[in-house]
Every structure is written in structure tokens, then in C-alpha cells.
Amino acid sequence: MQPDQAVETTGGVSRETTGRVSRETPMNTATETTEWPSPWDDDLPLAREAQRAVKVLNPAGDVSMPRPGRRRVMGVANQKGGVGKTTSAVNLAVALALHGNRVMVIDLDPQGNASTGLGVEHGAGTPSIYEALIESVPLAEVTQQVEGIPNLVCAPATIDLAGAEVELVSVVAREHRLERAINNYPFELDYILIDCPPSLGLLTVNALVAAKEVLIPIQCEYYALEGLGQLLRNIELVKVHLNQQLQVSTILLTMYDKRTKLADQVEQEVRSHFGDVVLKSVVPRSVRVSEAPGYGQSVMTYDPGSRGATSYFEAAEEIAVRGAAMGAN
Structure with missing residues (x-):
């Protein structure tokens, strides 16, 4: 202790003083009051x-x-199941409509x-x-x-559709049935x-004949590209024989998981092969996206602040901007 310091004790608290500084130190353990930031602070996760x-x-x-x-008719297709095809169709539609x-x-x-997923x-x-x-x-x-969602309508599927593949075989102009319904x-x-x-x-052939564009969701996993070649060949066959405008x-x-090196490799391979056709937005693997259909909702309405909802919003925005550019050409 310096010569010009003194210690005073008052009510169990030692006060150390100098000529310039005075501070109090509890002799017993005491709870300090913390001033928490507002939950609406722009820098906090809740606010974001x-x-x-x-x-x-x-x-x-x-x-x-x-x-x-002009009206865009897009077939959302991938012969591989579990790649987020239906989830993407539903959430992109809701984002565009909102x-x-x-x-x-x-x-x-x-x-x-x-x-x-649309609660229909x-x-x-x-x-x-x-x-x-x-x-x-x-x-x-x-x-x-x-x-x-006032701007969104849905033509639902019932169990009867399971027999439509067989029933369509004998129908006249069977590949054009959906196209005719849409045109009317x-x-x-x-x-x-x-x-x-x-x-x-x-x-699927009916969808590809009716559509002018194909949107292909690709899962960022090992088997992502398996079967894609066959899908592309079928699209080319439909284009040559039934729908020359299809692209x-x-x-x-x-289902992008940034923690895995594999997801990054799949992304790089798809982007190098398909170029600008691939959207910049990537949909992450998300529990919220998986939960939403159980409540008859899209993730856009189920948890609009989630990363999954934001990703689909950004993807829809890209699609819309591209569509406006196409219409201008």
C-alpha cells in the first residue's frame, strides 16, 4: 500500500482511496447487475x-x-425421390405469390x-x-x-391419380392432356x-409437354447426379418430338450442409457443368423446412424467419428477376 492510500471499512465494504481514485470492493460475494441489450437491437439474432x-x-x-x-409454365422434375422437389415447388410458389x-x-x-404442403x-x-x-x-x-395467400391456387392430386398412367395409354393425344387444360x-x-x-x-411427359421450362432441384449429396443424365435425355426427347420450346x-x-466437404464438391461440380442455369441461392438442410408440411404449411408461413424460408425467398427472387429479363427479350 502506497503512503497516500488509506482503507476505510463501512458496513462490510472496504473502500480503498487514493488522492485520485476511489473504488468500492465488496468484502462478501455480491450479485452484480447486468444491463441486457434490448431484444429488438438490430445486431441481435432475434431482431435479424x-x-x-x-x-x-x-x-x-x-x-x-x-x-x-409472359406466363411461365415450369415443370419441377427429378426422377430421383427425396431431393426436395415438392418442397421447392411449394415454397417457391408461396414466395412468388406473397x-x-x-x-x-x-x-x-x-x-x-x-x-x-399447401393445406389444400x-x-x-x-x-x-x-x-x-x-x-x-x-x-x-x-x-x-x-x-x-390470395394470389395462389392449387390443382390438387388425389389417390385417383395413381391409375392415371394406365388410363392415359388409350386416350387420344395422351401427351397433350395437361397442356390443353392449361391453355383453356x-x-x-x-x-x-x-x-x-x-x-x-x-x-411426367404430360408436364414436360405442357411446360416451357424445367426446374430441377438437385440434392447436395453423393447420389445427386445419378439419374440426372437420363432425365436430361428424356427432356431432350420431349423437346425434339413433342415440345420444341422446352428448356x-x-x-x-x-439440402446443402456447409459442414461437409461433399456438399461443396457437389455444388462446384453442378456449377461447372451447368453454369448460369444454377441459381446462386442454395437451400440449406433445415429442420423447419421438414416440419412445415406436417402442419399443412410451407416453411414461408410456418417459420418465415428461418434460414430455409429466407433461402427459398432468395431463390424465388432470382427466378422472378430472370423471368422479367426473359420477358424483355
């Missing part, structure tokens, strides 16, 4: 998540994605997962895409408005997203 949610849900209609100069585009989802998969009724006896394909019922009579739809649309089954049968316009990388 809230900001993402507002951007994704767009409740005030402030954010709009550019609308295409931001000013008029969208229809056609569920062409007999499992009806896209219908489930698709039990036995429900008017569905089956009636439009097999019985020539107008598409407008089988579509349903998606609850809570009386209302204006910006996007039609067709969720194809994970096979290369007549239902692979968009590839979306899904």
Missing part, C-alpha cells in the same frame, strides 16, 4: 430473424418481385405431397387434376384457393409450377 420474417411474409405488400412479361405474382401449383404426383383438401372424391386429365373437366373447376384456363397467371412425380412416365432454365441446389 424478425426482420427476415417481415421480408418473407411481406404483410404490407412493400416488397414485390418483378412479374414476367410478393405480387399470380401463381398456380399443379400437383401431378399421386402422393399429393404438394397439396398437403385432397381426399378421395375431391375434384382434382385427375378429372382435368382423364375426364376433360376444366382446370378452373378443380383448382382451390390456398388459404391465407380462363384467368391470368404469372407462374404455373407443375410438381412432377419421381418417375419418367406419362404424367432446362433453372437448377436449384437443395
